[in-house]
Amino acid sequence: MAGSRGSSEARLPAFIAIFLAFFCTGNCTAQVPLLMWSTDGLPPLASSAAGHITSVDQLAAYLTVAFSSGPHTVLLFLQDKLxxxxxxxxxxxxxxxxxxxxxxxxxxxxxxxxxxxLPALEWSGSSAIPALLQEKLGVSPLLVDADTLSHLSINTSISNLLLINLPYCTGLPTSCKEVLHENDKVIGNVLSVMKAKNVPYTAIYTGLQPSRVISETSVSDQSVGRSLLQAVLPDVKPPIMFNVSGNPCIMLWAQNLSVSLSGTSPWIDLAEQTPSLTGSMCNTSNSRLVLSYPSGFTLSFAMSQRFYRVSARNWFTLDTVQLQVSNLTASFIGSRGIYAPAEYSFHCQSVSSFQDALLVPNNTNQNTSQWRLNFIDFQIQGFGLANGTNFSYASDCAGFFTPGIWMGLLTSLLMLLIFVYGLHMIMQLNTMDRFDDPKGPSISVPQSE
Structure with a gap:
């Protein structure tokens, strides 16, 4: 069971938020919400975990405590569906x-x-709530409306169960809202009559049956834990790893490794195939990753590292990328920005040979100009794999000052210059220190003929 009791500020400034927090956590049964309020006060109700479904027996136990002392007048707003x-x-x-x-x-x-x-009360039949209240109060329900109630004499020395039936919509959502709005007006009118009569009451708003029955697929036959997470999350292919004596030496990962013979030929994604690493090698100064695919393509990545005195550290560079198929060999030089500190990996969202090319065709190879390479979400590391099966910190190819940032900076500078120039002009304005005397002689200007 779930409920709340306290001051109006802390209790329910917007009671609807409670319903947003409760969702079914297992195989859902038919449920109806139940709202209960009183002018005399209600016993406290211990809160429970979100998604808990209150049983009829739990409600009966609570009503027994709530109606245990003295007679009570209960208003039951019973909607057809809710x-x-x-x-x-x-x-x-x-x-x-x-x-x-x-x-x-x-x-x-x-x-x-x-x-x-009670956001989720177990529904066991249309007559369950009226029968339960009739049992707890010991009286039969009396069907009334706002007009009848205004002329009804209520004896507060005995218990009373006043039943107000409310309809529910059967059409479009717009008509549903109108019907619920009219029902809300009926509730307001009934409560106004009770306030005018100065009769203490306990009101309950619920439904004869649920308007929506939520059903969820059972997960009892599914494994839980890691296997459940793996079933939900999409599969991510592992990186290509070349090991020497059981130790990782070279790692490569790419979402796409696409090659094309010319601008009109279709792209072939080699990342969808499983390559052989025969021919790969690595040592402290050079690394070479050879990917031989079943389709007949072979991609080779040659890397080297050396010490640079200016930065006082080792850097590695991707020197060449070779593509071989049949008797053709295309070679590309990674001479534009494919580098990183030796203990880092290199990452770039797009490495291509034709647009913002980071791979420059090698002019000494006649077949290179015929081929195009396009690597998407490309990451490679040929040295310093100290993290085992994980890439080291990535040095990204994206520059800090992108064209958009430069445009923003230049535009801001131009606006600042205009503002400073305008402020300078305003500060140079001076008022006249001498005025003409309107009572003095007017200035005459002789005219010559």
Missing amino acids: SKDDFTVFGGVFGNKQDSAFQNLEATLQSSSSSVT
Whole structure:
């Protein structure tokens, strides 16, 4: 069971938020929400975990405590159908109270001295709630409406069960909201009559049956834990790794390793195939990763590292990339920015030979100009694999000052110069220190003929 009791500020400033926090965690049964508030006060109700479904027996035990002392007048607003989704769809869940179909109900719960909310009450039949209240109060329900109630004399020395039936929509969502809004007006009118009569009461708003029955697929036959996460998350292919004596030496990963013979030939994604690493090698100064694919293509990545005195550290560079198929060999030089500190990996979102090319065709090879390479989300490391099966920190090819940043900086500088120039001009304005005397002789200018 879940409920709340306290001051109006801390209890339910917007009771609909409670329904957003409760969702079914297992195989859902039919449920109806139940709202309960009283002018006399209600016993506290211990809160429970989100998603808990309150059973009829638990509700019966709570009503036994709530109605244990003295006679009670109970108003039962029984709607034909009701689900917690009605509150989330047609209530003011986004703070727009004017658009809520439950304005009177929300205001009543907010101002009530005591209230209880059961977002998910187990539904066991249309007559379960009326029969339960009839059993706890020891009286039969009396069907009334706002007009009848205004002329009804209520004897507070005995228990009373007043039943107010409310309809539910059967058409479009717009008509549903209108029907719920009219029901909310009925609730407001009934409560106004009870307030005018100065009769203490306990009100309950629920449904004869749920308007929506939520069903969830059982997961009892599925494995849990890591296997469940693996079933939900998409598979991510592991990086290509070349080991020497069981130690990782070269790592490469790419979302796509696409090659094309010319501008009109279709792209072939080699990353979808599993390569052989025969011919790969690595040592402290040079590394070579050879990827031989079943389709007949062979990609080779040659890397080297050396010490640079200016930076006082070792750097590695991707020197060449070779593509071989049949008797053709195409060679590309990684002479534009494919480098990183020796203990880092190199990463680039796009490494291509034709657009913003980082791979420059080797003019000494006649076949190179016929081929195009395009590597997407490319990352490679040929030295300093100290993290085992993980890449080291990546040095990205993207520069810090992108064209967009430069445009923004230059535009801001231009606007600043205009502002400074305008401010300087305003500060140079001076008022006249001498004025003409209107009472003195006018200035005459002789005219010559």
